[in-house]
Amino acid sequence: MSRRLHPAVAGAQPFQLAERDPDAPLFGSEEGRERLEAILSRYPTRRAALLPLLGYAQELHGWISTGDMEEIAEVLELTPAYVWSVASFYTMYNKHPAGRHMIQVCTNISCHLNGAPRVLEEFLEQTGTVEGETTEDGRFTVLEAECLGACGFATAVQINDAYHENVTPEKVAEILASLDGPESS
Amino acid sequence: MTEGNDLINLIIDGIEIAVEPGTHVIDAAERAGVLIPRYCYHPGIPSRPAQCRVCLVEIEGQPKLQPSCKMTVTEGMVVHTASEEAEDARRAVIELLLVNHPLDCPICDAAGQCMLQDYALETEQLRSRLHEEKLVQGRDRIADDILYFADRCIICTRCVRFMSEVAGDETLIVAQRGDRNVIDTFPGRDLDHPFQGNIVDVCPVGALVHEDFLFKARFWDMDQTASICPGCSTGCNVTIDVKENQIVRVKPRHNPEVNSYWMCDHGRKHLVMSNRGERADVPLIRPDGRLVAADWSEALAWVADRLLEVTGGDAVVSPDSANESLFFLRELLDRLGIGGGSFRVPTGEEATLAGFPKLALRAERAPNTTGAELFGFARVDDPAPSPAGAGLIVLEDPLADHEPEWGGEAAFFLYVGGRLSSAARNAHAVLPVTGFAEMEGSFTNFEGRVQRFHQALRPPGLARPAWMVLSRLIAELDLRRGAETRTETPLEVGQAFAAMAVATPELGGFEWDSIGPKGARLVAAGDAVSADVA
Numbered sequence: 001m002s003r004r005l006h007p008a009v010a011g012a013q014p015f016q017l018a019e020r021d022p023d024a025p026l027f028g029s030e031e032g033r034e035r036l037e038a039i040l041s042r043y044p045t046r047r048a049a050l051l052p053l054l055g056y057a058q059e060l061h062g063w064i065s066t067g068d069m070e071e072i073a074e075v076l077e078l079t080p081a082y083v084w085s086v087a088s089f090y091t092m093y094n095k096h097p098a099g100r101h102m103i104q105v106c107t108n109i110s111c112h113l114n115g116a117p118r119v120l121e122e123f124l125e126q127t128g129t130v131e132g133e134t135t136e137d138g139r140f141t142v143l144e145a146e147c148l149g150a151c152g153f154a155t156a157v158q159i160n161d162a163y164h165e166n167v168t169p170e171k172v173a174e175i176l177a178s179l180d181g182p183e184s185s
Numbered sequence: 186m187t188e189g190n191d192l193i194n195l196i197i198d199g200i201e202i203a204v205e206p207g208t209h210v211i212d213a214a215e216r217a218g219v220l221i222p223r224y225c226y227h228p229g230i231p232s233r234p235a236q237c238r239v240c241l242v243e244i245e246g247q248p249k250l251q252p253s254c255k256m257t258v259t260e261g262m263v264v265h266t267a268s269e270e271a272e273d274a275r276r277a278v279i280e281l282l283l284v285n286h287p288l289d290c291p292i293c294d295a296a297g298q299c300m301l302q303d304y305a306l307e308t309e310q311l312r313s314r315l316h317e318e319k320l321v322q323g324r325d326r327i328a329d330d331i332l333y334f335a336d337r338c339i340i341c342t343r344c345v346r347f348m349s350e351v352a353g354d355e356t357l358i359v360a361q362r363g364d365r366n367v368i369d370t371f372p373g374r375d376l377d378h379p380f381q382g383n384i385v386d387v388c389p390v391g392a393l394v395h396e397d398f399l400f401k402a403r404f405w406d407m408d409q410t411a412s413i414c415p416g417c418s419t420g421c422n423v424t425i426d427v428k429e430n431q432i433v434r435v436k437p438r439h440n441p442e443v444n445s446y447w448m449c450d451h452g453r454k455h456l457v458m459s460n461r462g463e464r465a466d467v468p469l470i471r472p473d474g475r476l477v478a479a480d481w482s483e484a485l486a487w488v489a490d491r492l493l494e495v496t497g498g499d500a501v502v503s504p505d506s507a508n509e510s511l512f513f514l515r516e517l518l519d520r521l522g523i524g525g526g527s528f529r530v531p532t533g534e535e536a537t538l539a540g541f542p543k544l545a546l547r548a549e550r551a552p553n554t555t556g557a558e559l560f561g562f563a564r565v566d567d568p569a570p571s572p573a574g575a576g577l578i579v580l581e582d583p584l585a586d587h588e589p590e591w592g593g594e595a596a597f598f599l600y601v602g603g604r605l606s607s608a609a610r611n612a613h614a615v616l617p618v619t620g621f622a623e624m625e626g627s628f629t630n631f632e633g634r635v636q637r638f639h640q641a642l643r644p645p646g647l648a649r650p651a652w653m654v655l656s657r658l659i660a661e662l663d664l665r666r667g668a669e670t671r672t673e674t675p676l677e678v679g680q681a682f683a684a685m686a687v688a689t690p691e692l693g694g695f696e697w698d699s700i701g702p703k704g705a706r707l708v709a710a711g712d713a714v715s716a717d718v719a
Contacts, residue, residue, distance in 0.1 A: 066372050078355075080371040085358035088369075 020100070022061050026071050036075060046076045050086055054093055059161075062102075063094035099134040099141035101179050103127075104158040105167075107144050110151035115168065119155045120144055122169040126176055139179075195262040209233070210253035210264055211240055221266050222275060222304045224341040224389050226254035229439075229446035231350050231540070237341050239278045239304065243268045250274050276308040283313065285320045285364060287336045295391030297404030301339065320364055327357070327368070328376035330396045331385060335367045338392035344368060344384035351447070353539030354378050368392070379536040379546055382450045386436055395434070397457075402428040410641035411438060411702075413628050415459060415505055415552040415621055416452035417533075419545060420630035422702075423448060423456065425622060425641040432457050432622065432641065442703045443634065447538060449546040456622075465605050465617040466646025476615065481647065481657075488614045489661035491597050492521060498576030498595070500526035501568045503602075504551035506581045507626030508635065509678065510618070510651035511553070511560045512685040514580050514601075517659050523576065527565040528557045547631060552621075556629035559691060559707070580651060581618065584608035601651055616658075617648040624650040625678040627700070629707065635695065636704035652681045 027036050039052045053076065057068040064087055066080075073080040087093050094102070105111075105120040120142070124131060127140040134141045150156035153165030157175070164175055192203035197210070200217040211221050212228075224237035235252035242253045245263040250271060253264070265271060282301065290296045322335035340359060345368060348357040356376055360369035370376060376384075385393045407426040414421040414435070421444035426434040435456045437448035468484035469476040479487065500518055502511060518526060530549050537545040554564065568582075573594035581602045584591060589607035592598045600612035603620055621628075623644040627637050652675065660672040675681035679697035686692040691707040699705070 069371070080374070081356045081358045081369075084369070084371045085360050088360040089362045091362075 020060060020062055022097075024060055026057055026060065026068060027075060047078060050076055050078065050083065051090075054083075054087055054090075058093055062100065063097045097134070097138075099139050101140050101159055103140060103142045104145035104148070105142070106146070106148040106150070106154070106156045106158075108147035108151075111148075111154040111156055114154035116155040118169045119157065119167050119172065122172040123157075123176075126172055140176075193258045193260050193262075195258050195260070195264065197264045198266055204258055206258070208258050210242065210244075210251075210256045210258060210262075213258050214242075214253065214264065214266060219266055221253050222300070222307075223254060224300060224339060225343065227343050227347075227387055227446075229351065229541075230343060230346045230387070232346050234342065234346075237278070237339070239275055241271060241274045241278075242266045243271045272308075275304070276310065279305050279308045280310065280314070282339050284315055285336060286339075287319065287321075289337070292400070293334075293337065293391040294394045294399060295337075295388070295404075299391060300389035301337075322365070322367060325367070325369070326375065327370060327384075327393065328381050331376065331381065332394050332396055332399065333368055334392050334394070337390050338366075338368060339390055340366045340368070341389060342368075343387040343389065344393055347384055347387050348376070348378070348381070351383075351538065351540035352378050352380050357384065379449050379451065380447060380538050382453055383437070383447045386446070398434050402426070402433050407433065408641070410622075410639050412622065412638040412641060413552060413636050414448055414452040414456055415628070416449070416455040416550065417545075417547040418549040418551060418554050418631035419444065419547050420552055420628055420634065420636050420704075421448040421452055421544070422636070423452070425456065427641050430643050432460055440703055443630070443636075444544045445541045447541060447544055449536065449538075449544075451533075451546050451550075455550075460620050460622050460642060463605065464603050464620075464645045464648065465615055466648055468617060468647065469612075469615040471613045476610070476612075481649070484614065484616065485654075485657055485661050488599060488616070489658060489665055491613065492576070492599070492658075492662060493665055495521060495576035495597050497572075498523045498578070498597075499568075499572075500562075500578045500580070501582050501584075502526055502528045502557055502562050502579075503581035503583075504528050504530050504549075504554040504557045505621065506553060506557070506651060507621065507624070507638075508553065508556040508559070508629055509626050509681040509685055510580065510655065511556055511562070512689070513652045513655035513659065513681070514578070515560045515562075516688075517655050517662070518578070520659060520662055521576065523578070526562045527568045528554075528562050529566065529568060529582065530554055530564060549631065552630070553628040555631060555633055555707075556627075559629060559689070579609070579612075580655075601654060603645075603648060616654050617646065618651040618654055619644040619648045623648070626650065626652070627682065630704075633691075633707035634704040635692070635700060635707060637697070637700055650678070652678070656681065656684075 026032055035056060039049050043049050053072045054064055057064045069083040069087060070080045073083045103123055105116060105123060107116045123142045127135055127142055129135045129142055131142060131144055148156045148158055150163060150165055155167045157164045157167045193206050194203045197214045197217045198219050202213060202217040204213045214221050222239045224239050225234055233254050235255040240253045241250040243265040244251050324335060325333045327333045342359060345357050345359060349355040356370055358369060360367055385395050407428045410425045412423050412425045414423045422438040422440040424436045424438045425432055435453045437444055437446055439446050467478045468481055470479045470484050470487045500523060530551050532548050533550050535545055535548045574596045577592055577595035577598045579600050583604040583606055585606045587608040591608035593611040598612045599614050600609045601616045601618055603618055622641045625640050627635050629635050656674040660674050663672040675684060682697040686695050695705055
């Protein structure tokens with residue numbers, strides 16, 4: 001299954017192009033520099049580009065390391081401490097390595113009423129992990145999420161940047177099967 | 186009440202007051218004698234985020250309570266700081282701040298001088314309404330010698346804003362969000378700034394503490410003395426905290442002309458260490474080849490007799506000595522016909538405080554180089570011993586780095602100081618004097634500002650201030666030279682200062698009691714006196 005970009009996030013992140021590669025340099029490559037220039041061009045100040053650049057680092061590496069934060073601080077002429085303060089504010093920036101597929105199951109009220117707890121349980125059971133932990137092969141991290149803003153399609157599940165809607169426990173196996181295997185990236 | 190044309194009139198809690206336009210309500214209230222509680226507001230930090238909400242006051246005509254740290258005064262404004270609405274809001278703020286606070290006051294360094302304790306007491310809440318478990322976040326090392334107790338922190342961000350706005354170093358930040366907010370540095374990078382210790386002073390609670398003060402003393406067990414930091418030629422105004430005759434802590438004292446609310450870390454450490462170590466505590470004389478203890482009158486008489494035999498010589502002084510001591514040494518040297526005299530200045534790297542550039546840890550690491558020069562002593566790299574056969578007088582230079590034989594060739598070597606290094610032990614007489622924290626006196630800082638310091642410690646044994654010792658010695662000398670009456674000697678520092686001021690044109694207009702808390706600038710010799718005495 002190809003990556004699905006939900007329209008709601010695609011509009012906000014028009015540069016969402018990078019293929020995930022945990023070892024790729026942020027700005028050392030041609031693509032990285034182009035991406036940086038494109039993002040900077042959208043803002044009047046360099047500081048304003050901080051959030052999209054953190055997003056880019058996560059998109060590329062799957063998480064944001066202290067090294068990434070230092071690199072971003074340097075290109076934006078900020079202190080690493082300031083970048084850390086911003087990155088730590090947002091829970092959706094991963095400050096620790098996550099599984100290649102980060103599965104976030106919404107358990108807020110609409111989803112909860114439509115069986116989200118059972119969906120979450122099913123994901124945990126089928127991936128063989130506990131909430132907040134990553135599977136040993138590095139494929140899956142399963143999290144309980146607050147409202148994903150898709151109450152009309154409960155239960156909503158976000159896997160990396162893609163939304164899966166109207167998820168029931170029965171669909172979990174199919175969804176997991178559609179995600180890539182341990183050897184590919 | 187002042188009716189100035191440019192002033193704004195307002196009423197705070199029924200008190201009429203007129204203040205400059207642009208004054209904030211919290212400062213106007215302070216001038217009217219009303220201290221509005223505050224956490225995030227600090228007068229030395231430029232920004233006013235108005236985020237702690239503890240300074241909310243009622244202003245007539247405004248629909249909601251207003252943060253008094255952010256509101257500027259307007260003509261005819263009527264402010265109520267203690268109305269029911271204002272007090273309710275304050276009580277709510279304190280109650281929320283205590284939700285996750287550990288209430289570990291018995292082991293908290295800030296107990297007794299904690300603004301959370303003070304304001305919580307004022308809100309008179311009998312019991313907590315909290316039933317939930319408290320969030321526990323633990324503690325962290327923010328710098329080499331500074332610990333952060335996250336659970337005590339109220340996130341006023343004074344420390345963060347001191348570092349970014351005053352120190353000019355954006356390395357301390359607020360991390361995480363909501364009730365998990367903590368003060369933090371970048372992972373793996375502690376603070377490393379020569380003025381970082383001030384974050385402990387601005388902390389209104391016990392969240393930031395100096396590790397070397399941790400669990401050392403209760404606030405109410407310490408005596409506070411106004412003093413001057415001897416760490417460099419800036420002369421920061423400080424408060425010395427003493428427990429059981431030991432300096433346990435030093436904090437900056439506000440002086441807008443010198444150091445604002447700040448001081449450097451070098452100064453703190455230097456001062457805490459300054460009065461440690463072995464001290465000379467009894468006069469020593471060498472009547473027959475060996476140094477033996479003597480009482481003061483015996484020692485002074487013996488030294489005066491020896492000095493009469495001396496022709497010519499040299500003097501070595503210290504830029505750590507008080508003005509008064511240096512002055513009386515110059516008087517003594519004049520009577521002995523010894524001119525010149527020299528001093529050494531330890532030096533180090535200079536560091537300026539970006540947000541208050543007048544304040545710097547200066548390269549000259551001594552408090553009174555200007556004073557030493559004022560009394561005619563010359564700055565040298567390494568004072569040579571006086572020519573063999575002549576007199577040698579050393580005032581307070583510890584001589585610690587000199588050859589053990591230094592000074593041994595002199596016909597008469599008088600050591601007036603507090604430390605007995607090998608070189609100092611070559612002296613024919615040792616007159617023990619007090620260190621600066623054990624006496625009253627004055628220093629003249631790099632820009633010629635004369636500042637007083639006060640006695641914080643009991644001196645060891647028989648040690649006396651050098652100005653007292655030297656003036657008595659002068660009187661003994663005068664007697665032996667046939668003076669009709671005994672030369673008047675000062676009994677206390679005010680008299681010593683007066684004698685010095687009369688004889689020194691640059692100090693012509695000053696008296697001990699007229700040098701206010703801001704100090705007074707020297708006047709150029711011959712100029713009319715125009716000291717900016719506060």
